[in-house]
Amino acid sequence: MSHTKSLPKPTALDRLKARFFNTTLNSVVTLVLGAITLWILYNLANWALVHAVWGVDQGDACRANRDGACWSIISTRWRIVFFGLYPFEEQWRSGLACAIMVVVAVLSCIPWFWSARRLPFLWVAGFAAFYILMRGGMFGLTEVVERNWGGLALTVFIFSAVCLIGMPLAICFALLRQSSLPWVARTVGLIIDTVRSLPLLAIMFTFAIVLPFALPSWAIGESLYRVIIGYSLFFAAYQAEIIRGGMQSLPTGQEEAAKALGLGYWHRIGYIILPQAFRNALPPTINQFVITFKETTLVTIIGFFDVMTSGRTASGTAEWSFATLEMYVFLALLFFVFVFSLSRYGAYLERRLGVGTR
Amino acid sequence: MPDTQNTAIRIRNMHKYYGVFHALRDINLDIAKGEKVVICGPSGSGKSTLIRCINRLEEHQEGEITVMGTPLDDNVDNIDEIRREAGMVFQNFNLFPHMTVLDNCTLSPMLSRKIDRAEAEATAMRYLERVKIPDQARKFPGELSGGQQQRVAIARALCMAPEIMLFDEPTSALDPEMIAEVLDVMVGLADEGMTMVCVTHEMGFARRVADRVIFMADGQVIEQGTPEEFFDHPKNERTKAFLSQIVGH
Ligand SMILES: Nc1ncnc2c1ncn2[C@@H]1O[C@H](COP(=O)(O)OP(=O)(O)OP(=O)(O)O)[C@@H](O)[C@H]1O
Ligand SMILES: [Mg+2]
Numbered sequence: 001m002s003h004t005k006s007l008p009k010p011t012a013l014d015r016l017k018a019r020f021f022n023t024t025l026n027s028v029v030t031l032v033l034g035a036i037t038l039w040i041l042y043n044l045a046n047w048a049l050v051h052a053v054w055g056v057d058q059g060d061a062c063r064a065n066r067d068g069a070c071w072s073i074i075s076t077r078w079r080i081v082f083f084g085l086y087p088f089e090e091q092w093r094s095g096l097a098c099a100i101m102v103v104v105a106v107l108s109c110i111p112w113f114w115s116a117r118r119l120p121f122l123w124v125a126g127f128a129a130f131y132i133l134m135r136g137g138m139f140g141l142t143e144v145v146e147r148n149w150g151g152l153a154l155t156v157f158i159f160s161a162v163c164l165i166g167m168p169l170a171i172c173f174a175l176l177r178q179s180s181l182p183w184v185a186r187t188v189g190l191i192i193d194t195v196r197s198l199p200l201l202a203i204m205f206t207f208a209i210v211l212p213f214a215l216p217s218w219a220i221g222e223s224l225y226r227v228i229i230g231y232s233l234f235f236a237a238y239q240a241e242i243i244r245g246g247m248q249s250l251p252t253g254q255e256e257a258a259k260a261l262g263l264g265y266w267h268r269i270g271y272i273i274l275p276q277a278f279r280n281a282l283p284p285t286i287n288q289f290v291i292t293f294k295e296t297t298l299v300t301i302i303g304f305f306d307v308m309t310s311g312r313t314a315s316g317t318a319e320w321s322f323a324t325l326e327m328y329v330f331l332a333l334l335f336f337v338f339v340f341s342l343s344r345y346g347a348y349l350e351r352r353l354g355v356g357t358r
Numbered sequence: 359m360p361d362t363q364n365t366a367i368r369i370r371n372m373h374k375y376y377g378v379f380h381a382l383r384d385i386n387l388d389i390a391k392g393e394k395v396v397i398c399g400p401s402g403s404g405k406s407t408l409i410r411c412i413n414r415l416e417e418h419q420e421g422e423i424t425v426m427g428t429p430l431d432d433n434v435d436n437i438d439e440i441r442r443e444a445g446m447v448f449q450n451f452n453l454f455p456h457m458t459v460l461d462n463c464t465l466s467p468m469l470s471r472k473i474d475r476a477e478a479e480a481t482a483m484r485y486l487e488r489v490k491i492p493d494q495a496r497k498f499p500g501e502l503s504g505g506q507q508q509r510v511a512i513a514r515a516l517c518m519a520p521e522i523m524l525f526d527e528p529t530s531a532l533d534p535e536m537i538a539e540v541l542d543v544m545v546g547l548a549d550e551g552m553t554m555v556c557v558t559h560e561m562g563f564a565r566r567v568a569d570r571v572i573f574m575a576d577g578q579v580i581e582q583g584t585p586e587e588f589f590d591h592p593k594n595e596r597t598k599a600f601l602s603q604i605v606g607h
Contacts (some may be wrong), residue, residue: 253450263470
């Protein structure tokens, strides 16, 4: 196709014509859908921007204006969304803790950190800093018990704890399922399949409410941690299968070459098998993170004050109850920012790894 | 009388089964230090299986294998020891695609020989120079040609300073113009006195380098001898048939 170079480059208008107005039917469909889209956008912009009220700190001032959104609810009540019941004077700690976890999350997106030593170190250190800031009781910070944690900070805590516990557990599961001892492989397989066949909600209920009856009192602990452990198990069961898929797609020659060089089992796993398995399994792994983040909202149902509950509470007072919609839009935006950036990052990685190292 | 001091590989009454399939039947073989042995034979005759039993990529069911005085049994330390003493080069290279050429070469010396990075890299560069690709050290395997990859694989094995090198059809996956560059490296290695066990159908290489040629069929050693005996005066009918086939090509 060498002659295409000499043709003039199609302009945007040409492409538009070719794609959307090539037949009568297509033209009609384009016009109708275009009109609907414009109408929706127009109304949305009217509501969200043109007639919206910003920066008023009393609900009453907004209430009269029902043509537009009342974003004042966000500017006056955002602290509840972010920090829940966390004591007001200490909320900077909660904010700082979240910021640290965001930094950890961003850093772990950088390939330099992808080694068996750096990544766990980063997460353990970040998580420890998060926990110390939130919980206090040391370094001169006043103690704030888990009961009083809430809002986005609690959601971030649950999410990162689940990842931190669930990922190593998933790797263990994946390796044990490949064990050469048949009874180990089969037992672990059974555990994974059982957990995967239960709904997350059922697992959370079991760990939060049923388990205390079965455990000796010293082992019960805070219900938040029981839920996190249950959720980690659920995460690990799914992630283990993702990792196993990644391992199975490796050519057997890789493990043989590592063996032939005299590398022991753990060296083979840590330096040859897992790094490649994770590369192969990157898209489903990122997907798993996205799902896990979104489903942290389920802890609401067992009575935790996570970001969703906090949002509802923030718009639940008599003064602000008319602005529930605005609050949900804001919550949706919070989740969208996280999930969308993660999936864009995933797409970028796929492209990068696709061209770089193979 | 067998001289254990000078024996690199010693195989006695060895049998290997894949499930019920009897892949190797009663193999007896002594390979001296510094000896170069070429194994050939028709496809499916068990050449790969034999060479892979020597470093326990496959497990044998009966008989004994001793490599550099270490018996190959279920002791994991012995197995790892033997694997470090016996480097292996595969038909399809099996370089680690997620590491640079240099990292491929330094990984095992650093991890299992506990050599520090600077020394391991210096050694790696020396061997990469020997296989004539020092300038590719920072590239990834996927960026190299087949012949270059196979030379990296040889360098990688040599970095472990093995006493023995095992080659399983190292040139079969290569384009004709790249075969020579790999064989050159192997000839150089042989001239330096490396103990080599090499599955290959490169008869020119066998004549030039081998002290002994072994012919296998149906999991058995059918005939062995010096290259002159083997190529010019084969005794067994199957050997003759096999030789006429590869010469015909
Ligand atoms: N993993 C395995 N499971 C079952 N049978 C196997 C396995 N590997 C090899 N075999 C069988 O063992 C026999 C010997 O195989 P081997 O790979 O050693 O042959 P080869 O001489 O190397 O052949 P080629 O020249 O094609 O590489 C063959 O019949 C093969 O089908
Ligand atoms: Mg073979």
